Amino acid sequence: MTRSTTPGIRARARIEVTAAIKDEARRQLAAEGAAKLSLRAVARELGMVSSALYRYFPSRDELLTALIIDAFDSMGETAERAHEAVADAGPVQRWSAVCEAVRGWALGHPHEYALIYGPPVPGYTAPDTTVPAASRVGLLFIDVLRDAYQGLGLAKPPLPAELRPEAERMAADQAPDLPPETVAALVAAWAQLYGLIGFELFGQFNRVVTDREPFFRHAVAQLAQGVGLVFPQEGRAGKGS
Amino acid sequence: MTRSTTPGIRARARIEVTAAIKDEARRQLAAEGAAKLSLRAVARELGMVSSALYRYFPSRDELLTALIIDAFDSMGETAERAHEAVADAGPVQRWSAVCEAVRGWALGHPHEYALIYGPPVPGYTAPDTTVPAASRVGLLFIDVLRDAYQGLGLAKPPLPAELRPEAERMAADQAPDLPPETVAALVAAWAQLYGLIGFELFGQFNRVVTDREPFFRHAVAQLAQGVGLVFPQEGRAGKGS
DNA sequence: GTCTATAACGAGATAGAC
DNA sequence: GTCTATCTCGTTATAGAC
Numbered sequence: 001m002t003r004s005t006t007p008g009i010r011a012r013a014r015i016e017v018t019a020a021i022k023d024e025a026r027r028q029l030a031a032e033g034a035a036k037l038s039l040r041a042v043a044r045e046l047g048m049v050s051s052a053l054y055r056y057f058p059s060r061d062e063l064l065t066a067l068i069i070d071a072f073d074s075m076g077e078t079a080e081r082a083h084e085a086v087a088d089a090g091p092v093q094r095w096s097a098v099c100e101a102v103r104g105w106a107l108g109h110p111h112e113y114a115l116i117y118g119p120p121v122p123g124y125t126a127p128d129t130t131v132p133a134a135s136r137v138g139l140l141f142i143d144v145l146r147d148a149y150q151g152l153g154l155a156k157p158p159l160p161a162e163l164r165p166e167a168e169r170m171a172a173d174q175a176p177d178l179p180p181e182t183v184a185a186l187v188a189a190w191a192q193l194y195g196l197i198g199f200e201l202f203g204q205f206n207r208v209v210t211d212r213e214p215f216f217r218h219a220v221a222q223l224a225q226g227v228g229l230v231f232p233q234e235g236r237a238g239k240g241s
Numbered sequence: 242m243t244r245s246t247t248p249g250i251r252a253r254a255r256i257e258v259t260a261a262i263k264d265e266a267r268r269q270l271a272a273e274g275a276a277k278l279s280l281r282a283v284a285r286e287l288g289m290v291s292s293a294l295y296r297y298f299p300s301r302d303e304l305l306t307a308l309i310i311d312a313f314d315s316m317g318e319t320a321e322r323a324h325e326a327v328a329d330a331g332p333v334q335r336w337s338a339v340c341e342a343v344r345g346w347a348l349g350h351p352h353e354y355a356l357i358y359g360p361p362v363p364g365y366t367a368p369d370t371t372v373p374a375a376s377r378v379g380l381l382f383i384d385v386l387r388d389a390y391q392g393l394g395l396a397k398p399p400l401p402a403e404l405r406p407e408a409e410r411m412a413a414d415q416a417p418d419l420p421p422e423t424v425a426a427l428v429a430a431w432a433q434l435y436g437l438i439g440f441e442l443f444g445q446f447n448r449v450v451t452d453r454e455p456f457f458r459h460a461v462a463q464l465a466q467g468v469g470l471v472f473p474q475e476g477r478a479g480k481g482s
Numbered sequence: 483g484t485c486t487a488t489a490a491c492g493a494g495a496t497a498g499a500c
Numbered sequence: 501g502t503c504t505a506t507c508t509c510g511t512t513a514t515a516g517a518c
Contacts (some may be wrong), residue, residue, distance in 0.1 A: 010484070017485095033363045035276040040509060050329050051512080052486050060510065114360035119352075119443055120276045166452040174449070187450060188437065188460045194445075195436015196429065202360055204435075208415070210429060211407040218404050219429045225462060281495070290501055369490095 003163050018056050020046060025067055030111040034121045037064065051192055061124055068126060069133045071112035071119045076136025078105045083140050092224050093147040099220040113201060117194055138190065142175045145182055148229055155228035157185035182228055189223040196220075259297050261287060263311065266304055271352040275362045278305065301366055303357075309367060310374045312353035317377025319346040324381050332389040333465050339381050340434055340461040347438045353441060359437055379431065383416045386423055389470055399427035423469055424426035430464045437461075 039157040043050040058226045061098050082101030086093050100193050107115040115121075116134070128198050148154040159167055159181040167180035175183050198221050200212055224230050265283045280301050284291040298304040323342030327334050333446050347354040356362075357375070387397040400408055400422040409422035416424050437460050440446050441453055450456050 014484090031363065032305065033274075033276045033360070035274045036363075038509065040513090049487055050510080051488085054511080055242065055485060104386070107426065110360075117439075117443065117445065118273070118360045119355035122272065122277075158463075160455070160459050160462075162455045163452075166456060170449065170452070184456070184459075187446075188456070188463070191436045191440040191445070192460075193431035194440065195432045195434065197296070198358075198436065198439060199432040203430070204358070205428075209407070210410070211404075214401070214403045215407060216428070218401050218425075219433075221401075222399075222429070222467060226467075279495075292501075 014056075021053065021056055021063070022066060022070065025063055027114065029115060033111075034064065034115050039063065064124055064126060065129060066179060067112070068116055068130050070108065071116045072130065072136065074109070074112070075102060075105045075116075076133060076140075078102075079137045079140055083143075091144050091153060091229050092221070093146045094147075095141070095224045095227075095229055096217070096220050098137065098144070099223070100216070102137060102193070103197050103200075103216055105219035106201055110201050113197070117198065138174070141186055141190065142178065145178055145186060145227065145229070146175070149178060149182065151228075154182065155231050156181040157226060157228050159184060185227045189227050192223060192226075193220070213235065243325055243474065255297070262294065262297055262304070263307060266301050266308055267353065270308065270356060275305065280304065285405070299405060300310070302344075303453070305362060306368060306370060308353070309357055309371050312357045313371065313374035313377065314352065315348045315350070315353070316343060316357075317374060317381075319343075320378045320381055324384075332385050332392075332394060332470050333462070335385045336382070336465045336468075336470055339385070339459050340464070341380065341458070343378060343434070344438050344441075344457055347442055351442050358439065379415070382427055383419065386419055386427060386431040386470070390419060390423065392471075395423065396472050398467060398469050400420065426468045430468050433464060434461070442457075445449075 021042060024045050025037060028037055028041060037060065039057075040050045041055050042063075043053050053063075057066065079098050079101045081092060082097045086097045086200075089097075120126075145154065156179055163184060164180065167184035170187060171178060171180040171183040174187075178186075196216060200209070200216070205212065220231070262283060265286050266278060268286075269278055278301065280294050280298070281291045283304075284294050285317060296437070298307065320339050320342045323338045324335060330338075336393045361367075388397060397420055404425060405421065408425035411428060412419060412421040412424040415428075419427075437457060440456070446453065462471070
């Protein structure tokens with residue numbers, strides 16, 4: 001009888017408390033790092049008792065997992081939105097939009113970035129549950145490359161013979177409708193993109209690179225060339241020797 | 242009176258204890274992460290009392306700094322040795338040797354790698370004392386590029402106009418005898434190299450890249466092309482459209 | 483059924499008195 | 501340099517409020 005009203009209230013309360021826990025956990029992530037994330041401290045800050053948290057997260061590791069999935073989803077959503085905004089543009093513009101969205105998200109969420117792309121948290125191993133969220137940005141890149149490929153606007157990057165079997169396996173796993181050369185180059189570009197972002201985020205560019213937007217923009221354009229989105233001649237526009 | 246003999250002994254003992262402290266600290270780094278490095282735990286494991294440690298390191302932060310400098314030096318030395326071994330080879334071979342040495346060191350010292358290239362340790366900021374050690378690998382790359390440049394074996398990477406002022410500033414700071422195009426490309430390649438290594442090290446290549454040596458080798462060759470060590474035509478050897 | 487609170491465990495860290 | 505009293509932590513069992 002109360003069944004039509006109360007469930008909604010309870011469910012709403014549950015969602016709110018869950019969100020509050022995660023928010024506070026993220027605050028601690030920023031302050032002390034993932035290694036020191038403590039259920040008790042989260043509970044204390046929220047005015048709860050630690051055992052009450054277990055109604056929402058069965059363990060500290062599950063809370064970490066939730067934070068990781070949230071971070072991947074937040075980043076993925078940001079990238080997807082940026083991609084949609086330029087959906088009708090050329091592949092290079094779409095590629096760059098996704099890369100720049102990822103960088104923007106990372107700069108705005110450095111600790112969550114460190115959580116998902118930094119060193120693993122000691123004593124914690126991420127479950128497979130995180131894979132779908134972690135794949136969102138990659139699927140976006142595959143989208144862009146697929147469109148370029150079908151429109152014949154994609155060059156095949158070079159692929160040494162010793163790497164071909166591995167490239168074919170990667171393509172079969174990740175994007176069977178793309179050439180192995182492309183998939184191998186994408187994986188490399190993906191790692192390199194995160195190198196650029198990580199260096200900026202973790203301070204390696206301090207005293208080295210000051211004007212970072214144009215630097216990143218250019219690096220991303222070079223990566224686009226690396227995966228075959230730009231033909232070499234176009235890439236080095238207006239250059240002599 | 243004992244003054245003529247004991248100083249040597251004392252100095253030796255001090256060096257040995259200092260080394261033992263750092264070794265134990267590195268063990269803890271591997272087990273619990275840099276955030277949880279605690280002087281007390283180090284002391285306990287060494288059978289000392291915590292206050293005794295302060296005779297060797299005035300604070301936890303100074304111990305961290307020593308570990309960071311050691312890590313950079315260890316990596317730099319590994320890279321320098323690998324470079325010397327191929328000193329007479331071509332620039333691409335030298336470039337690749339340094340990159341592969343860095344990767345090898347990182348795979349052998351993942352936690353020290355995380356310490357120097359991962360997210361900053363909460364509450365700790367590295368002093369400028371770390372800069373010389375941190376620069377060693379970069380200087381090696383500059384060496385290779387300088388030799389190639391002086392031998393006319395270096396292509397100028399493309400450089401958009403918006404990036405030229407920044408590139409000139411970077412060149413003036415880091416390598417005044419190299420073209421700005423080269424220096425900007427080197428910094429980007431440097432970050433990308435660490436992206437590749439970080440992804441392998443921190444598990445992002447799990448279930449994605451299995452045969453990692455050839456993958457890395459090829460990526461490094463592409464990076465060499467990016468900094469101008471290989472001309473595009475050579476780079477894409479024996480490839481059609 | 484759903485939640486919170488109390489209390490406790492075993493383990494480890496820490497501060498300070500001695 | 502040692503010892504102890506007091507913290508922290510993740511986690512569970514239990515009891516009671518809504």
